[in-house]
Amino acid sequence: MDSADLRREHSVISPFNVEEIFPDVAAGSARLPRRQSGSSPQGLAVTLIADYTIGTRAWLPTTAIVALLGGFGVTAGAARTAISRLARRGVVEGSRQGRSSSYRLTEPAAAELLAGGISIATFATEPDAWDGSWTVVVFTMPKEEKARRSSLRAQLRWRGYGPLYDGVWVSPHPLTEQAHAELVAATPGSLTAFRGRLVGFRADITRDPIEAWDLTAIAERYRTFVRTWEPLLPRIRAGEVTGASAVRSRTEVMDTYRRFPTLDPLLPVDLLPADWPRARAREVFRAVYDGLIEPAQDYVRSVAAQDGPRPGIRAHTVAEMSTGVTARSPVRTASR
Template sequence: MMRDVWSNLEELRSEVTDGQRGRSLLVTVMAEYWGEEGAMAPSGALVDLMSAFDVSASGTRTLLSRLTREGRLVAAKEGRRSFYALSPTAHHRLAEGFEVLRKFGTGLEPADREWTMLLFSIPEEQRSARQQLRKGLSWMGFAPLYDGAWVSSRARGDQAMSLCRDLGVEAASVVRGSITAVGTQFGDPTDAWDLDYARRLYASFTAFLEEPLGKLRADGLTPPEALRARTESINVFRGFPRFDPDLPLAGLTPDWPRRTARDAFAELYEGTAEASLGYVRSVVQLHSPAHVQDVSVRRLTPAGGSPASA
């Protein structure tokens, strides 16, 4: 049983990170602790922090250079020291994605049964555009009900059409409303998602959180362990909206595990926030005391607002 659990978790990690664990974790660390626009992280501090994830110093430096070339990070120099910040584009995308996670699994999904359907046709010679469209739609919360017919429980028609225009798709339409299945074996909108697979992923993730949550409750997590557990958990949790984009509960089984997984994640994520923040600041202090003020921490509860899970 445990072998299946860990196999499913590793599969989810692979789906989320495209097999590039170190790269994904580095971007997550930047988003979690240097999420304020323009906040600069000393390269030496990032090297030290990434060692908590078993990423070597040379590996971290290689990742920093690669992410800078790709436009995900911007680099700056102060004397001989190097500093990195999220690029404006990366900052916007990561902030937008985090806002989705604030609400995900809280029971605030749409109560209605209206769906958005994107209908499109792309010639065979535009295979690259088709692949990019499918990938983009997946991240928006769409899934293929039929070939060329993708559905979403969210009102994302404008975003889907914008993506079509950006990719040069010339034949596409958006429909918003209820969907009635004709067939008896397939055709309900939720059939577009592999719900058995999503359930296994939820079970694997919840099992993965048991050990760090046990330590957290017993005050047994060291600051580096808190950083690792917090970063690893959100790095995986952020992939769930691809497999279950807050599908309406009315179309799922009563024991659907989304809320259970969300509650376990939120307890660990929020419970390790202060220890992780203190640890990151202590590492930055060793490299550039003037930049400690750039370090912040993201919370599921927005500053001055009510809890996202309320």
């Protein structure tokens, strides 16, 4: 059973509205494609290009990108449309030599993706520490300002806040000065933030801040991830996942796992069930992503080399990603 069969067997639930979780990036930056409940051609293209060129911004032939996306069932026409749209968004830039065209990440997109990669790679690696206090963000906004209200909610969700009540959002983590400034800029004169401890008078008549999150749904998302990918580990260790299958699995495991930093606000362990599955999901992610680095890199290089040598194609491990893909050790590749 391959990864596609496993995904069909275990449907993934989404505890939040995906459009709310993944807002558009700030104005003036590269407009990375909005995350979707599935994998869009644009999203897959960005993940593929970043996974193998983020540290070098190497050029990938259009034919190679189209061929690689074909491994995900994306038609040649849809792949070329995705590339064109990414170029218009400022995510990739093109180069042409004769009849051949190539694309690479733009500098702004590479910078944003590197920062995002660090966030993904370091997610849930810091020691768990909580002083028992909650950050509370309170805002008021006319209902007719729907777009502005939606933008603020998206920014709060992006930062790990949960809605305790309609205009009251909470987080166990301190609010940084930068995050506060960005939220205030989005809602001038309409937002107040403070930090304090919960006053627990009668538990049966008050709402605990932890209820701002659907812990059952988040845990099930983690468990679904583990059920989907863990069965692939024996085949990876045996070297049985190669070629296009290695690239497909490595891309898809990243495309799925990268959502957890916004789905899971890293609530303190004291507030979570004893069997919280976050740690196991991270172990499985690393085992799949790092375990497929050699066969996936070999295949991407072989596809790209049909249009000429591409020495800048290099895959990276989760550990390397956590440093911004700057401390890369050589990856062994098959001789050609």
